[in-house]
Each structure stands twice: as C-alpha cells, then as structure tokens.
Amino acid sequence: MEQIKPVENVEQKTKMQSFWELVRFALIALVIVIPVRLFIAEPFVVSGTSMVPTFQNGDYLIVDKISYELGSPQRGDVVVFRYPKNPSQFFIKRVIGLPGETVDVKSAENIVTITNAQHPEGFNLDESFVKNVGGIDDHIVLGADEYFVMGDNRIASSDSRYWGPVAKNFFVGKVFSRLLPITNIDLWPGSIKETQ
Secondary structure, three states, X not given: OOOOOOHHHHHHHHHHHHHHXXXXXXXXXXXXXXXXXXXXXXXXXXXXXXOOOOOOOOOEEEEEOOHHHXXXXXXXXXXXXXXXXXXXXXXXXXXXXXXXXXXXXXXXXXXXXXXXXXXXXXXXXXXXXXXXXXXXXXXXXXXXXXXXXXXXXXXHOOOHHHHOOEEHHHEXXXXXXXXXXXXXXXXXXXXXXXOO
C-alpha cells in the first residue's frame, strides 16, 4: 500500500529545512568573518580632509591589521591608529619619523629633515605628494617605540606636530585597499617609496 503525506506537512518540513540551512550558513559566515575582522583586516571610512589629496572624505578603506604584528611600520606607510589622547577615536596619517630618529619640520617650506644613525647629518624627505603646506614647525627626538605621523594635507591636519608621537601599540594597521569610490579602487593606496 502506497502512503501519501498531507501537503501542509511537506511545506512545513521544507520551511524548517530552509530555516536550519539559513542558520547554518549564518554560523559559518560568523566563524569566518569575526576572526578576519578581529585579527586580519578591518574597514574604515575616512572622515575629514587631513589626508587630501591622497584620501577624500568618505573613502572606504580596508586596513591590514596583521602586518604590524609581524613587522614594524615603515616611513611613508599610511596608517590607521587610535588617537593617543582619546583611544576611542581613530586617525589616519602617514608615518614620517621612526623610533630613535630626530624629526625637524619647517611647515611653511614643506621641509622635513630626518636625522638618524645612518644619516647623522640629516636628510630631507621627498614629499612632492604634499599639495597643501602649512601648520606649525616642530623639532622632536623620538623614543624607542615612538613614531612621528602627519597628514598629507598639512595645513588641515592635527598630527604629531600638535600632540606628539604615537607609540606602536596604538597602531591598528596599514591601509591595504580603497574600495569606494569605485572610480578610485586600488591596492596600497597612498604608497610611496622611501627616499632614504
């Protein structure tokens, strides 16, 4: 004798299967997304003009969080870090001075001089990418774990010239990619080669 099932039971079973498949998919997605977000990469949206023309207000960026776990920030890196005076805020700037170096900034002339063990007489950075110069001058000797950071839009940037160096433990990571606007999608946006 052949058995048949009521239509409503079949529909109920199909709906339950769909529900559990959705739950399973969501759990798998969380298991993948949460560790990536916590340890590997994190999205940020630029708010403000301190990095113009390199980054515009509203640019959607992905920050590589693992590079600085394996190595140290380099001169010229565009980094996202927690603001030392209020760690709940995030800033985006460019690394200018490295631990143990002396940084001299003449803002009006856009001259940044770095003095270190390899260059005891000092050398000037090539910062031809900076279009808007200005702000205050500065002279600072960096400690063993301190970095000097500045925005590319020097006249509109609150940076190490105003509130001092940034310790490495405040760094979130290096800007890996720009996803929006679509017309400006690229990898390692703002990258420059160190001159010295």
